[in-house]
Amino acid sequence: MARTVTTRQKALNTTLAWAIGLLIFFPILWTILTSFKTEGQAISDPPIFLFFDWTLENYAIVQERSDYLRFLTNSVIIAVGSTLLGIVVAVPAAWSMAFVPSKRTKDILMWMLSTKMLPAVGVLYPIYLLFIKLGLLDNRWGLVVVLMLINLPIIVWMLYTYFKEIPGEILEAARMDGATLREEILYILTPMAVPGIASTILLNVILAWNEAFWTLNLTAAKAAPLTAFIASYSSPEGLFYAKLSAASTMAIAPILIMGWFSQKQLVRGLTFGAVK
Amino acid sequence: MATQHSRAAARIMMAPAVILLLGWMLVPLTMTLYFSFKNYLPLRGGDLGWAGFENYTRFVTSSSFWPSILTTLIIVGGVLFITVVFGVLLALLLDRPMWGQGIVRILVIAPFFVMPTVSALVWKNMFMDPTNGLFAHLWRAFGAQPVEWMSQASLPSIIIIVSWQWLPFATLILLTAIQSLDGEQLEASEMDGAPALKRFWYIILPHLSRAITVVILIQTIFLLAVFAEIFVTTGGAFGTKTLSYLIFQRVLESQNIGLGSAGGVYAIILANIIAIFLMRIVGKNLDN
Numbered sequence: 001m002a003r004t005v006t007t008r009q010k011a012l013n014t015t016l017a018w019a020i021g022l023l024i025f026f027p028i029l030w031t032i033l034t035s036f037k038t039e040g041q042a043i044s045d046p047p048i049f050l051f052f053d054w055t056l057e058n059y060a061i062v063q064e065r066s067d068y069l070r071f072l073t074n075s076v077i078i079a080v081g082s083t084l085l086g087i088v089v090a091v092p093a094a095w096s097m098a099f100v101p102s103k104r105t106k107d108i109l110m111w112m113l114s115t116k117m118l119p120a121v122g123v124l125y126p127i128y129l130l131f132i133k134l135g136l137l138d139n140r141w142g143l144v145v146v147l148m149l150i151n152l153p154i155i156v157w158m159l160y161t162y163f164k165e166i167p168g169e170i171l172e173a174a175r176m177d178g179a180t181l182r183e184e185i186l187y188i189l190t191p192m193a194v195p196g197i198a199s200t201i202l203l204n205v206i207l208a209w210n211e212a213f214w215t216l217n218l219t220a221a222k223a224a225p226l227t228a229f230i231a232s233y234s235s236p237e238g239l240f241y242a243k244l245s246a247a248s249t250m251a252i253a254p255i256l257i258m259g260w261f262s263q264k265q266l267v268r269g270l271t272f273g274a275v276k
Numbered sequence: 277m278a279t280q281h282s283r284a285a286a287r288i289m290m291a292p293a294v295i296l297l298l299g300w301m302l303v304p305l306t307m308t309l310y311f312s313f314k315n316y317l318p319l320r321g322g323d324l325g326w327a328g329f330e331n332y333t334r335f336v337t338s339s340s341f342w343p344s345i346l347t348t349l350i351i352v353g354g355v356l357f358i359t360v361v362f363g364v365l366l367a368l369l370l371d372r373p374m375w376g377q378g379i380v381r382i383l384v385i386a387p388f389f390v391m392p393t394v395s396a397l398v399w400k401n402m403f404m405d406p407t408n409g410l411f412a413h414l415w416r417a418f419g420a421q422p423v424e425w426m427s428q429a430s431l432p433s434i435i436i437i438v439s440w441q442w443l444p445f446a447t448l449i450l451l452t453a454i455q456s457l458d459g460e461q462l463e464a465s466e467m468d469g470a471p472a473l474k475r476f477w478y479i480i481l482p483h484l485s486r487a488i489t490v491v492i493l494i495q496t497i498f499l500l501a502v503f504a505e506i507f508v509t510t511g512g513a514f515g516t517k518t519l520s521y522l523i524f525q526r527v528l529e530s531q532n533i534g535l536g537s538a539g540g541v542y543a544i545i546l547a548n549i550i551a552i553f554l555m556r557i558v559g560k561n562l563d564n
Contacts, residue, residue: 005373014374020366021383024443028386030410031398043408045416093293096286108294110555115301117551119501121520122540123304125311125527130303149300156293181285210391212504217528227504230393234400234508241402248394259389260382266445267452271494275449275487 028252035059035245042241058246066229068250075225075251077140078215079208082147083201086155089148091197094159095189099171109160116153120213131218138220146218147208155204158269162196163189199265202258209255226251305544312537319531331538335526343515344522347431351518352499354435355442356492363446363491364484368476370447371454381451388444392504399437400426400509430514437505442498446491453487454480486557493554500547519543 022029033049034042041052062068097105127146128137136142166189174188212227219228230251233244259266267275312331315324335341370381387395403410404425412422425433457480465475501520510516512525523543527536 010373010375013369013372014376017369017372017374017380018376020369021380024440025383025386027395027398027403027440028390030402031394034402045408045413047410047413089292089296092289096289100282100286102283102286106559108290110559112293112297113555113558114548114551115297117497117547117554118301118305119520119540119543119547121501121503121523121527122544122547123308124524124540125533125536126304126307128528129307149296152293152297152300181282206389210389212392213501216393216504216507217524227391227393230391230397231504231508233397241408244397244401248398252390252394255389255391256386259385263381263385263448266385266388267449270445271449271490275452275490 028256031245032249033245034242035249037242037245039239039242042245043239058242059250062243062247062250066232066247068229068247071224071226071229072250074140074219074223075209075227078143078147078223078225079205081140081144082151082208083155083204085144086148086152086204087159087197087201090152090155090159091193094156094163095185097156098160098163098166099168109157112153112156116150120150124217127214128217137218138223140223143215143218143223143225146214147211150211150214151204151207154207154269155200158200158203158265159193159196161268162200163193165196166192199262200269202262203265203269206255206259206262308537308540308544310537311533312541314534314537316533316537317531318533327534331534332541335535335538335542340517340522344517344519347515348500348518348520350431351435351438351502351516352496354431355438355499356495358435358439359442359446359495360488360491362443363450364481364488366443366447367450367454368480370451384447385444387440388442388448390441392441393508395441396437396505396508399433399440404433426510427514430510430516434502434505434509434516437509438499438502441505442495445495449491450484450487453484457483490554490557493550493557496550497547497554500543500550519546 035058036054036056037048037052038055038057041048097109131137131139131142134142136145170188170192171184174184179188209225210227212231215225215227216231219225230244230247233240233247313327313329315327315330316322317324366384370377370384374380401409404423406412406422406424409422409425411425415422423429462475462479465479470478500518502518503520503524506512506516506518506521512521517525519539520543523536523539526532526539
């Protein structure tokens with residue numbers, strides 16, 4: 001861009017953008033700050049922004065009273081498990097669609113996308129019933145499977161768009177040199193596909209971590225992840241802002257950090273390649 | 277060139293994903309269809325036989341049906357309006373030269389990564405609570421009577437919360453689209469003396485139209501399914517019962533499976549109508 005911008009203009013843009021950015025980020029910042037206050041200071045009027053007695057006691061209370069680590073473990077197992085399982089199923093599928101396309105490839109991709117549009121509430125009871133029959137209600141592995149199926153279309157699509165960018169000539173050359181299908185995948189494709197696979201994993205862990213329909217409806221005490229743990233604060237007793245904040249901060253911190261790394265892939269993954 | 281051998285291998289490699297998704301789609305869908313024609317009340321007698329189309333007519337003639345449609349439209353429409361309008365403005369701003377652009381972008385995107393139950397509860401309690409919320413403090417500082425957000429302004433409250441979650445998504449996608457805009461065209465129009473508003477209207481907006489359509493369609497699909505934000509704030513009270521929430525209540529709270537399933541079929545049809553438009557755009561892109 002050759003357009004010249006005066007320093008004044010730039011300063012103006014900067015001020016406005018920072019003001020809006022901070023405004024949008026404020027609820028998160030406020031939650032993090034409140035998590036370090038005492039319950040009394042958390043509700044003080046006028047509100048205290050920085051000059052309060054910083055304390056870690058809320059974090060200790062949350063862990064002690066509600067066994068935060070158990071919910072965290074469930075979240076990690078459900079988010080990571082469903083994503084990895086999805087990758088295992090999706091990599092071969094995306095590979096074959098990207099490198100051995102047939103007339104039906106496009107239709108299959110579109111059909112997979114269409115399954116993502118199925119409203120969860122429309123199939124709530126069947127899944128609920130199947131879970132009871134199979135003894136999977138309030139079971140982490142049941143949720144791993146459901147979230148894997150929910151995100152499978154996105155995983156296949158993302159991998160497909162990444163694999164598409166790997167030049168086919170390289171594969172042909174390997175084939176000429178007598179590489180078998182297995183060797184081709186293992187030694188040529190995989191190294192080139194690793195960045196794409198990593199981005200796909202990142203985005204899908206985030207989506208699974210934050211999923212709040214099936215995790216709320218299919219779990220109770222045992223398998224509940226952090227989404228359900230936070231929801232238990234919807235009918236609290238007594239003062240709870242600081243504790244809610246501490247619990248919330250712990251629930252969103254890992255994903256905020258991962259999310260910032262995956263912002264570029266976010267567009268691609270969530271628009272199914274329609275916006276690049 | 278793909279050989280016969282690799283074609284066969286490709287089919288086998290695709291099989292697990294296709295079979296799993298096929299099962300995931302067909303099994304529950306068939307069951308929902310089946311239940312929708314049944315009088316099925318697990319807590320009050322169980323399976324009471326076939327109902328024909330009775331569940332379908334009862335679902336749409338119940339007194340909560342039309343209000344739930346209206347609520348759904350208000351929430352989806354309100355959030356779409358806010359996220360698209362502010363998303364375009366914000367994307368335009370973020371595209372301009374400034375200091376610390378990367379950090380501002382991170383600040384703006386952050387809400388998208390906050391899990392729905394957290395954002396709903398933080399907004400409900402720490403901002404919108406009529407006694408201890410920040411808004412109440414703010415209102416009192418100006419001598420005004422604090423608003424009881426969740427009961428007096430329940431729909432605007434939910435729209436604010438959901439818009440906060442989805443504004444980053446719209447902004448990010450629109451920003452990506454703006455950045456792919458041809459700079460020379462803009463420069464040329466600038467040199468020809470086209471005012472900023474005209475440049476926006478005749479060059480930038482047409483260029484963004486596709487991205488805006490994608491944002492609207494994808495958000496609509498997710499917004500029709502908004503659940504946790506209602507579940508932990510009003511629980512469907514104060515006129516916040518959307519179509520999805522109504523179906524959820526029929527199925528899990530009142531355990532009227534037949535009626536809920538008929539509602540589910542309506543929701544599926546509605547989502548599919550929107551999906552068809554989205555798929556057309558995505559499909560076109562696939563050809564290039």
